[in-house]
Amino acid sequence: xxxxxxxxxxxxxxxxxxxxxxxxxxxxxxxxxxxxxxxxxxxxxxxxxxxxxxxxxxxxxxxxxxxxxxxxxxxxxxxxxxxxxxxxxxxxxxxxxxxxxxxxxxxxxxxxxxxxxxxxxxxxxxxxxxxxxxxxxxxxxxxxxxxxxxxxxxxxxxxxxxxxxxxxxxxxxxxxxxxxxxxxxxxxxxxxxxxxxxxxxxxxxxxxxxxxxxxxxxxxxxxxxxxxx
Amino acid sequence: xxxxxxxxxxxxxxxxxxxxxxxxxxxxxxxxxxxxxxxxxxxxxxxxxxxxxxxxxxxxxxxxxxxxxxxxxxxxxxxxxxxxxxxxxxxxxxxxxxxxxxxxxxxxxxxxxxxxxxxxxxxxxxxxxxxxxxxxxxxxxxxxxxxxxxxxxxxxxxxxxxxxxxxxxxxxxxxxxxxxxxxxxxxxxxxxxxxxxxxxxxxxxxxxxxxxxxxxxxxxxxxxxxxxx
Numbered sequence: 001x002x003x004x005x006x007x008x009x010x011x012x013x014x015x016x017x018x019x020x021x022x023x024x025x026x027x028x029x030x031x032x033x034x035x036x037x038x039x040x041x042x043x044x045x046x047x048x049x050x051x052x053x054x055x056x057x058x059x060x061x062x063x064x065x066x067x068x069x070x071x072x073x074x075x076x077x078x079x080x081x082x083x084x085x086x087x088x089x090x091x092x093x094x095x096x097x098x099x100x101x102x103x104x105x106x107x108x109x110x111x112x113x114x115x116x117x118x119x120x121x122x123x124x125x126x127x128x129x130x131x132x133x134x135x136x137x138x139x140x141x142x143x144x145x146x147x148x149x150x151x152x153x154x155x156x157x158x159x160x161x162x163x164x165x166x167x168x169x170x171x172x173x174x175x176x177x178x179x180x181x182x183x184x185x186x187x188x189x190x191x192x193x194x195x196x197x198x199x200x201x202x203x204x205x206x207x208x209x210x211x212x213x214x215x216x217x218x219x220x221x222x223x224x225x226x227x228x229x
Numbered sequence: 230x231x232x233x234x235x236x237x238x239x240x241x242x243x244x245x246x247x248x249x250x251x252x253x254x255x256x257x258x259x260x261x262x263x264x265x266x267x268x269x270x271x272x273x274x275x276x277x278x279x280x281x282x283x284x285x286x287x288x289x290x291x292x293x294x295x296x297x298x299x300x301x302x303x304x305x306x307x308x309x310x311x312x313x314x315x316x317x318x319x320x321x322x323x324x325x326x327x328x329x330x331x332x333x334x335x336x337x338x339x340x341x342x343x344x345x346x347x348x349x350x351x352x353x354x355x356x357x358x359x360x361x362x363x364x365x366x367x368x369x370x371x372x373x374x375x376x377x378x379x380x381x382x383x384x385x386x387x388x389x390x391x392x393x394x395x396x397x398x399x400x401x402x403x404x405x406x407x408x409x410x411x412x413x414x415x416x417x418x419x420x421x422x423x424x425x426x427x428x429x430x431x432x433x434x435x436x437x438x439x440x441x442x443x444x445x446x447x448x449x450x451x452x453x454x455x456x457x458x
Contacts, residue, residue, distance in 0.1 A: 054312060
């Protein structure tokens, strides 16, 4: 292969904002760095794009290597290219965000990573590089997207209560929702179907479990919907 | 500066989909290539990102160099990184889209460019590289975005008729809209204000001119709106 131009070219990385939802809060997965710069600091999982892999493949590879996560919802977010964002040299990063149901995935630090852990979005340590800005952009995208795509459902287990569903929207949108209104709107969308099951092993009165209607879900994801709550 | 890693790194470019609106159609600006590959073929304006400029700056610089356009609405779209998208070597491109009012801008091929011209989106020549896919993604983004941000107004002159406004939505969404319903919805949004002026030098009966309410516009752009038409 020829080189198209001789002058210096930026390095290219991917970084991934992995969101997970638990009973309390929206969580994000961070990796503790063991190399300078920001040694010992927390950062988003990510790494360099190889010359023979797509950007999506690079993001998936880094996720597995650094967090053990695979087969999760992953979407390109935005490409960050401020000139001084990495103190070592010019690095442009293609940011992704991923959504994972915390009930279904056991996350551990894999071979590549030093220390991987979940942090609540509302209470984060100082982040390396411009990773706080990347995380803010991902949260903003998520907040916007749940209004017109049923994307947030990726954060829930397969069977869920309407309380869990409402909690998810409240945590992402960062405001309380009226229970009656919420249920009315959700059920009217026909994206959520009642199952015959109820919760198990809970201290409170067991609630009905619901599931997604995959066909309605796919149709709405494609055409967009409007979920003003 | 040290090199972070020794192995080959992808080259990085920007490409810009410039949309313009005329009385007939949604137009896109293309550049005729005078170098291989795709010599003589049509392509989006764009070029390599320099190591000392941001991505936005690179997109703005390339736009001026290749089309003479400046001070127009510009937004990052998506980064395309298929491994074989450039036959010469691995090139990742950060795609942008730009909106320009064709009445207000005289577009000419500048020094860098061979031949620059507007083409209707509905009738394009074969494009170089994966530029058709980039253009499709930009059109899709525009189509989605006019539903929840008043972004399309960038395509109109400062004073416009409601007919022009409706035409813009029809061309972007690629379907006819009901005139009465459209006007009712637009005026209810309070984003469009009547002026005291009417059209000049037109063959048909001169229509009232409207303008944007900048404050409502900024507020709606920020919070998003829902314009189901």
